[in-house]
Amino acid sequence: xxxxxxxxxxxxxxxxxxxxxxxxxxxxxxxxxxxxxxxxxxxxxxxxxxxxxxxxxxxxxxxxxxxxxxxxxxxxxxxxxxxxxxxxxxxxxxxxxxxxxxxxxxxxxxxxxxxxxxxxxxxxxxxxxxxxxxxxxxxxxxxxxxxxxxxxxxxxxxxxxxxxxxxxxxxxxxxxxxxxxxxxxxxxxxxxxxxxxxxxxxxxxxxxxxxxxxxxxxxxxxxxxxxxxxxxxxxxxxxxxxxxxxxxxxxxxxxxxxxxxxxxxxxxxxxxxxxxxxxxxxxxxxxxxxxxxxxxxxxxxxxxxxxxxxxxxxxxxxxxxxxxxxxxxxxxxxxxxxxxxxxxxxxxxxxxxxxxxxxxxxx
Amino acid sequence: xxxxxxxxxxxxxxxxxxxxxxxxxxxxxxxxxxxxxxxxxxxxxxxxxxxxxxxxxxxxxxxxxxxxxxxxxxxxxxxxxxxxxxxxxxxxxxxxxxxxxxxxxxxxxxxxxxxxxxxxxxxxxxxxxxxxxxxxxxxxxxxxxxxxxxxxxxxxxxxxxxxxxxxxxxxxxxxxxxxxxxxxxxxxxxxxxxxxxxxxxxxxxxxxxxxxxxxxxxxxxxxxxxxxxxxxxxxxxxxxxxxxxxxxxxxxxxxxxxxxxxxxxxxxxxxxxxxxxxxxxxxxxxxxxxxxxxxxxxxxxxxxxxxxxxxxxxxxxxxxxxxxxxxxxxxxxxxxxxxxxxxxxxxxxxxxxxxxxxxxxxx
DNA sequence: GTTTAGCACTTCACCTGTTTGAGTGCTAAA
DNA sequence: TTTAGCACTCAAACAGGTGAAGTGCTAAAC
Numbered sequence: 001x002x003x004x005x006x007x008x009x010x011x012x013x014x015x016x017x018x019x020x021x022x023x024x025x026x027x028x029x030x031x032x033x034x035x036x037x038x039x040x041x042x043x044x045x046x047x048x049x050x051x052x053x054x055x056x057x058x059x060x061x062x063x064x065x066x067x068x069x070x071x072x073x074x075x076x077x078x079x080x081x082x083x084x085x086x087x088x089x090x091x092x093x094x095x096x097x098x099x100x101x102x103x104x105x106x107x108x109x110x111x112x113x114x115x116x117x118x119x120x121x122x123x124x125x126x127x128x129x130x131x132x133x134x135x136x137x138x139x140x141x142x143x144x145x146x147x148x149x150x151x152x153x154x155x156x157x158x159x160x161x162x163x164x165x166x167x168x169x170x171x172x173x174x175x176x177x178x179x180x181x182x183x184x185x186x187x188x189x190x191x192x193x194x195x196x197x198x199x200x201x202x203x204x205x206x207x208x209x210x211x212x213x214x215x216x217x218x219x220x221x222x223x224x225x226x227x228x229x230x231x232x233x234x235x236x237x238x239x240x241x242x243x244x245x246x247x248x249x250x251x252x253x254x255x256x257x258x259x260x261x262x263x264x265x266x267x268x269x270x271x272x273x274x275x276x277x278x279x280x281x282x283x284x285x286x287x288x289x290x291x292x293x294x295x296x297x298x299x300x301x302x303x304x305x306x307x308x309x310x311x312x313x314x315x316x317x318x319x320x321x322x323x324x325x326x327x328x329x330x331x332x333x334x335x336x337x338x339x340x341x342x343x344x345x346x347x348x349x350x351x352x353x354x355x356x357x358x359x360x361x362x363x
Numbered sequence: 364x365x366x367x368x369x370x371x372x373x374x375x376x377x378x379x380x381x382x383x384x385x386x387x388x389x390x391x392x393x394x395x396x397x398x399x400x401x402x403x404x405x406x407x408x409x410x411x412x413x414x415x416x417x418x419x420x421x422x423x424x425x426x427x428x429x430x431x432x433x434x435x436x437x438x439x440x441x442x443x444x445x446x447x448x449x450x451x452x453x454x455x456x457x458x459x460x461x462x463x464x465x466x467x468x469x470x471x472x473x474x475x476x477x478x479x480x481x482x483x484x485x486x487x488x489x490x491x492x493x494x495x496x497x498x499x500x501x502x503x504x505x506x507x508x509x510x511x512x513x514x515x516x517x518x519x520x521x522x523x524x525x526x527x528x529x530x531x532x533x534x535x536x537x538x539x540x541x542x543x544x545x546x547x548x549x550x551x552x553x554x555x556x557x558x559x560x561x562x563x564x565x566x567x568x569x570x571x572x573x574x575x576x577x578x579x580x581x582x583x584x585x586x587x588x589x590x591x592x593x594x595x596x597x598x599x600x601x602x603x604x605x606x607x608x609x610x611x612x613x614x615x616x617x618x619x620x621x622x623x624x625x626x627x628x629x630x631x632x633x634x635x636x637x638x639x640x641x642x643x644x645x646x647x648x649x650x651x652x653x654x655x656x657x658x659x660x661x662x663x664x665x666x667x668x669x670x671x672x673x674x675x676x677x678x679x680x681x682x683x684x685x686x687x688x689x690x691x692x693x694x695x696x697x698x699x700x701x702x703x704x705x706x707x708x709x710x711x712x713x714x715x716x717x718x719x720x721x722x723x724x725x726x
Numbered sequence: 727g728t729t730t731a732g733c734a735c736t737t738c739a740c741c742t743g744t745t746t747g748a749g750t751g752c753t754a755a756a
Numbered sequence: 757t758t759t760a761g762c763a764c765t766c767a768a769a770c771a772g773g774t775g776a777a778g779t780g781c782t783a784a785a786c
Binding site: 043050066067 | 730736
Binding site: 428430 | 757758759760761764765
């Protein structure tokens with residue numbers, strides 16, 4: 001029977017693992033006879049049946065209907081993932097494909113994340129996900145104004161994370177050298193050091209009062225800063241290979257798939273999930289552990305990606321609860337690590353940095 | 364019988380329209396009796412049956428199986444769309460929602476397109492699509508170098524379409540005022556006027572030779588230009604509300620839906636399609652008219668979006684061939700026009716233009 | 727006390743044949 | 757040229773039967 005401390009006996013663990021492995025393999029409920037024959041378990045089917053019944057009572061297994069085999073419950077998967085995940089050895093081909101990522105042309109973070117997600121999807125055969133979270137921690141550390149001519153300049157906002165946004169600003173009038181200098185100084189004095197959510201109307205009004213500069217000048221710049229911050233503040237979630245999910249019988253029910261798709265388009269939930277995730281390890285959310293409850297019957301596995309110690313995104317996959325966790329975890333682990341080191345190494349090698357569109361006054 | 368010139372008799376047209384309307388309405392094969400009763404066609408079911416048989420022979424109708432009603436063929440839909448599309452009058456609510464789009468906060472083109480696509484999806488209940496095509500026509504009209512300090516500057520590339528890209532460039536050494544000036548001049552002399560695909564290795568080598576500047580300086584800039592052009596050159600296709608399609612019986616077959624999804628992820632095909640589309644009107648691709656042949660049984664409807672006379676994108680929807688064309692076409696027409704005028708009006712009102720990320724040397 | 731063989735029972739999946747209803751094509755009459 | 761009538765076709769829905777897989781339980785074996 002069950003041990004007094006509530007832990008599973010070794011034999012139960014063995015049987016549970018065998019059942020989960022088998023189910024992951026073929027997707028069907030697994031019966032006692034199958035376990036007896038295919039796993040190295042030297043007990044009769046009757047004994048295994050008894051253990052299975054107890055495992056079900058403990059919540060690790062479920063039975064679709066009376067005369068069906070057993071299927072792992074979410075608790076079962078969780079236990080499996082937490083305590084008996086075996087190490088997956090990547091094949092040569094997989095390693096090669098992963099290394100290939102390094103050859104990707106130098107690109108901005110977004111592009112790299114997307115590429116990685118695509119690769120994750122291809123390697124695991126699940127839906128890849130790339131997340132660019134809200135950099136809530138980011139604050140503006142300084143402003144630079146670079147004047148193109150007397151009535152237009154590029155406003156560069158450098159954030160504490162080392163990322164900068166630039167905006168092309170055109171004034172309706174000529175600004176003197178002196179005004180220009182005063183502008184930059186005032187911006188730095190009043191807004192530098194503030195985080196995205198601190199740049200609010202009061203802060204701006206304070207600045208406007210303190211600056212003593214024509215509001216005609218300040219106004220468009222304020223608008224510009226606002227915009228930029230909101231752009232910076234916007235997270236994004238992208239998926240690659242949603243169609244891959246359709247090959248799994250778990251999603252043969254079109255209704256369930258539809259609900260999952262709907263949930264995925266509510267990107268905010270996923271952003272929240274990723275924002276609250278651990279940075280040091282692969283995160284695994286199984287079934288209803290997902291806050292998004294429509295995502296039941298699906299697992300979300302991802303790892304955050306870093307650059308110079310800051311989280312700049314996450315990559316992972318979404319698939320049915322029944323998935324080859326050891327393989328997937330290994331893949332995501334490697335991939336995220338690879339991307340992180342790529343982002344860091346990248347920095348030291350080159351001076352070319354990602355830029356953006358401006359609109360020129362005339363062609 | 365069929366008229367000698369191959370055109371359909373009025374009665375055939377009437378019956379064809381009645382069948383298509385009915386099929387669009389309820390999605391099922393429509394029979395002769397139904398047409399006789401529900402449409403204003405004062406002939407017996409037998410007569411209608413005869414006409415239907417002929418319409419089938421002419422290719423406008425199809426029969427799923429012997430004892431089923433008729434279903435419009437792609438040719439039938441095409442004929443319907445080309446010659447008998449009735450004007451759809453938008454409801455107050457629809458007009459309100461469309462006008463609401465105008466209130467969207469000032470944002471970059473991408474965001475606006477995406478918003479519009481979302482709205483299109485919501486209004487039509489099909490999958491929205493937003494396309495940012497390759498601006499193949501774009502050429503670089505001039506370069507500007509804006510020096511931040513002696514070893515870093517922002518390289519601004521203004522394209523003929525009035526859009527500009529900026530890149531932050533940091534050199535490993537100090538550049539003299541004179542070198543800086545020579546650089547800008549050389550860039551303009553050798554690369555200005557070239558289109559994206561003309562900036563090739565030969566052109567660059569020519570410039571490198573002609574410039575007579577240290578290649579240490581030229582090298583990172585070349586890299587930078589290359590990158591920028593490829594970014595500029597990259598189109599993008601985005602979808603909103605893919606799950607909406609699943610409500611239609613056309614996509615109840617999970618295999619077909621899977622193939623469609625796969626095709627949609629091959630964004631290049633759609634980019635090509637949009638690039639070759641007419642700019643002045645709503646484009647309708649029905650079923651296998653799509654070059655992407657997996658998209659059979661689906662229609663793609665879109666209209667290009669303009670800014671100052673240049674195509675900057677397209678918005679539309681994807682749905683089953685059986686769709687309420689008149690309604691959808693009206694929607695997309697209005698939406699795209701709205702966005703275009705918004706982009707143009709927007710320009711004249713504000714001086715704030717979309718910018719991008721730079722990476723600062725240090726935080 | 728633990729394990730196992732044996733057996734009755736349950737449930738689903740599959741196959742079969744039958745019925746039903748919608749819709750057609752054809753023919754002959756109006 | 758149109759229409760009423762009728763035989764025919766086919767898919768979908770229904771009902772019953774069979775078999776396989778797998779369980780739970782009991783009693784015997786270790």
